[in-house]
Amino acid sequence: MHVSLAHFLVVGALLFCFGLVTVATRRNGVGVLMGVELILNAANLNLVAFNHYVVGGVSGQVFALFVIVLAAAEAAVGLAIVLAIFQTFKSIDVRAADALRE
Amino acid sequence: MIMRRVLAWAVAAAFLVAFVVLVTSRIVVPMAPTGQEQVAGGLNAFDLSFYLLSGLAFIGAFGVALSRNVLHSAIGLLIALLGAGALYVLLSADFVAVAQLLVYVGGVLVLVLFAVMLTARIHEVNVSNASFGVWGGLALFFATAPVLCFVAVKTPWPLLPHPELAATTEAIGNEFLGRWMLPFEVASLVLLATLVGAVVIARKETRPE
Amino acid sequence: MMEHATRELAPILVHQVSYLWLIPFFPLLGSVINALFGWQFERAGKKQLVHVVAIGAMACAFAVAVRAFVQMYGLDAEHRFLQDTLWNLLTAGRLTVDLAFALDPLSMMMVLIITFIGTLIHVFSVGYMWDDVEAYWRFFTWLNLFVFSMLLLVMGDNFAVMFFGWEGVGLCSYGLISYYYKDREKAGAGMKAFVVNRFGDFGFIIGMLLLFWGLGGGWGAMLGARGAEYQPAAAVNAVAGAATRAESMALAPQVEVGEGQVVKVGPTLNFRELRDQVVIEKTGVMEHLKEQKLWGIGLLALIGVFLFVGAMGKSAQLPLYVWLPDAMAGPTPVSALIHAATMVTAGVYMVARLNFLFALAPSAMGWVALIGAVTAIFAASIGFFQYDIKKVLAYSTVSQLGFMFIGVGVGAYWAGTYHLLTHAFFKATLFLGSGSVILGCHHEQDMRKMGGLAKHMPVTRWTYLIACWAIAGFPWASGFYSKDEILWKAFTSRNLELFGLATPWLGPAIYVVGIVAATGTAFYMFRSYYMTFSGTYRGGAGHHDEHDEDPHAALAAPHHATSAHPQDGALHAIAAQQEQAAHVAHGHGAHAPAAHDAHGHAGGHGGHGGTPHESPLSITFVLTTLAAGAVLVSLLGIPAAWTHTAPILERWLEPVLLAEVPFAEQPHWMELLFQAIGVGAGVVGWVCARALYKDDVKHAALEAFKQRFFGVWTVVYNKYYVDEAYQKVVLAPALAFARLMSWIDSNVIDWLVNAAGAVTRLVANFDGLIDKYLVDGAVTAVANLTLESGRGLRRIQTGRVQTYLYGIMAGALVLVLFNFVVR
16 A cells, blocks of 8 residues: 555644644643644645645645744744743643633 | 324424434435545555654654653654654655754744743742643544544545655745745744744743732 | 427627616616605605606617617627626626626517516506605606616526516515505505515526526535446536636636537526527537436426426416406506516516526426416406406406416417517506596496496597407407417427326317417407496496595595595594695696696596596507507517418527427418417407497396306306415415414423423522521522532633633534535
């Protein structure tokens, strides 16, 4: 069975699921952010795979690059927020940051 | 009175059953996926490198998801990103792969590690990365992964006959400064705004309370 | 007769012109002006401005239509297609809808009818509605708007514009029928027309969507259902979405059908594109449509039947005809415009426009012809016993529409269309003649109170007689040519099917029904003629309180009431106002305004309560023109059996009506014989009517007949109890269903609600008990309860992203499963 689109999609799907689990179960804010990075990477893998096997050209890769740019931006802001949370709650446990709940 | 009530319920149930039967016979059965023919063959270098790299990415992802130590998680993320970046090369996306290395591995990961160190050391606590709701996480995984894999495998994708492996950097450069000019510029604006925003948010620590 | 020779069909060559939009624009402009400023005109005492605007708009529209006709006449027969695209309305994928107008010979004919007869009816309305104390401007606003909608309907280049007009005429007919909206019954009649029309429109929409769907080849999933060997036509190759018109055009798959000629195939709402891809066999669309099935029924038959349901509603066929007789509540010019010349012919027009589709579905054609025939004889028989002159004409209209549907149903499209044309003329003459009679008899509509009007109203009498000749089918007036062509084609038709079974006997059967209906037509029309115009005048001064049909009656009645009794305050301000208006209207001495005389309507209501009088010039002029038209249009349809060349109108319409329907070959003498039979039928009807009704003779035979067949007579006299049947069959089940729903609501649903309530109450009681026993002070208990419940509810809102993530994923999974696994 030669490697084809479906293989890459499965890899992407599993990476996505791992990312999802990470986001869902981590207490650490930084860990949650790592899960988000994983999810974005899975999506990127899908974009590039589709671009290669279905569409042709480079538009999918361009899109993937945009995603990378936005992921970097998101990581920067996200980590800044983590720092701010740490300042406020003296903890980076996401369960602590439920001020809006009250 | 009882009889009439029973009758009404029976009519409603009959309608429901009829509807379900109709939907099943008219829509579900004719539209069941047929699947795609898979061609069997030997393992070549491409396949081998795919399996190796995807295995690498899985190991990394495993680490991210399950490691108890957040530093280990970060290293797992490094491995996963490296694996995924190498997979891009297999997909004829050399420039994306390089960008992945530079931006993710070089930039984001360092940022993450900085954050870990910063927050952990100040608070003088164990660099712990404990999880909560492990069972919920497992349930989520086992609900999502099979469905996604099923969809990925069973959908009859309209494949290109001969996907070609070629250098794409030049084409991407042309695209960025041609067709995607406006999004490209907007992306730089976004980065600028991010920069400013991150500084503003993180700056709070110096503000007197 | 035979049209077996297959023609090489080419795509229509479009001539872009830029002035077609003016035709509907002028009536719209007139309508808008009257709607915005009409009441100011009236208040300023310049009432005539209202109709100057309205008639001016109509005349301009007619002039532009004539201009278009001249240009079209100069073109080759195959290339007569003028188009004017204004702008793009919407584009979604392959679907492009433009606001575009098109004229081909068929719609050209319709536009000429609408603008010409419409203009005349506007002129007539001036004389008829001048004394109206309701809003004169409102009447002309609706009338112009109606013409606008009708022009949209016939000129629309695609289904969307046509449908806009289709709904617009429904709305305008509602507004016009309920013009006297203060009268509950008349407002109800308008509502009835609107609702019944909606039933038809529903069918129209379904037919339209089915057609669109069928052209597209079905949903993508159908590929899976049909298996790999399914090879759809070129039309089926679905193409991704487009955002603009140009993109949509570029996306459309095209098939080359000749040297350099390409035809766009696939789903479309455009008539020309539809026609091109269906009639040109090379595209494969016809085959594709023919083999399409929906739930085991041929798609084409289904489309035909649903579109015909739409036609049924608009064109008043069984069983949706019930609104038309009631629509006589509107002012008489409205009856003439809507219910004779234009709106009711919309269905016939639609079937003729889509003739290439109907010709592919013999089952649908069989239904159209059958319903037409049944309607023709059914309505004719009701017409025998009506005493209201307008009701007679209403049922006559229904019956004649039945004839038209026989024509388009058996495949004689040009004959059906020709009957539409002749009917527009003679029925408009009849309606306006009846309007003149009603005006002359001081708003009396009951024929039993008329009689002997021949010497009082010579012009009306002669025009009415000419129109009667035309409708009865005498060879010098137009009705003969169209009706006999229809019946002859019906007799020779062998192509009809019902439920997919070939029924060669259906054509002759329809012929027999049609000839009986034609006899009946002659009978009831001459009955109305003799009852109205011969003998002696039976009406008198004191008849005003016995009628309720005509608008003016409602105004005249309070006038009499108030003059007969001292004002006791029961009829307060409105009645007083009406009385004053009625005084003015009836021209009592010095109250007549100057404008009244200036427009030559002074005679309109002079001599109140006395003998009937001829109508003013504006009315007689219109009547004469229309009657002349009713005779002259016969020149367009001199049968081929006489001249050995196809009639002018048939040749004119040939590029549009290109469906090839086979007819049986019959000898030449037979056609002449059948024409003689047709004339004979008319003569029989005439003789019977003359013997029974001329000069007030109440023939003994009539009474004997009535006594003998009293049961039958009662049934027919009561219009076959159709309204009652509707009450029982449609309304009662609807109400019963509503009651059932109400019962389910009150028993099942309420029971659930009550049960939930009971459980809640139980829990609450339990809770209350616990509180009472656990906590000493009630205040503390309440405070604790609030706190606890708040805490409990807060658990849902965790404020934690992860919790929400589960919800998001669950929802996404459900969607994915629905899309991929369940499907």
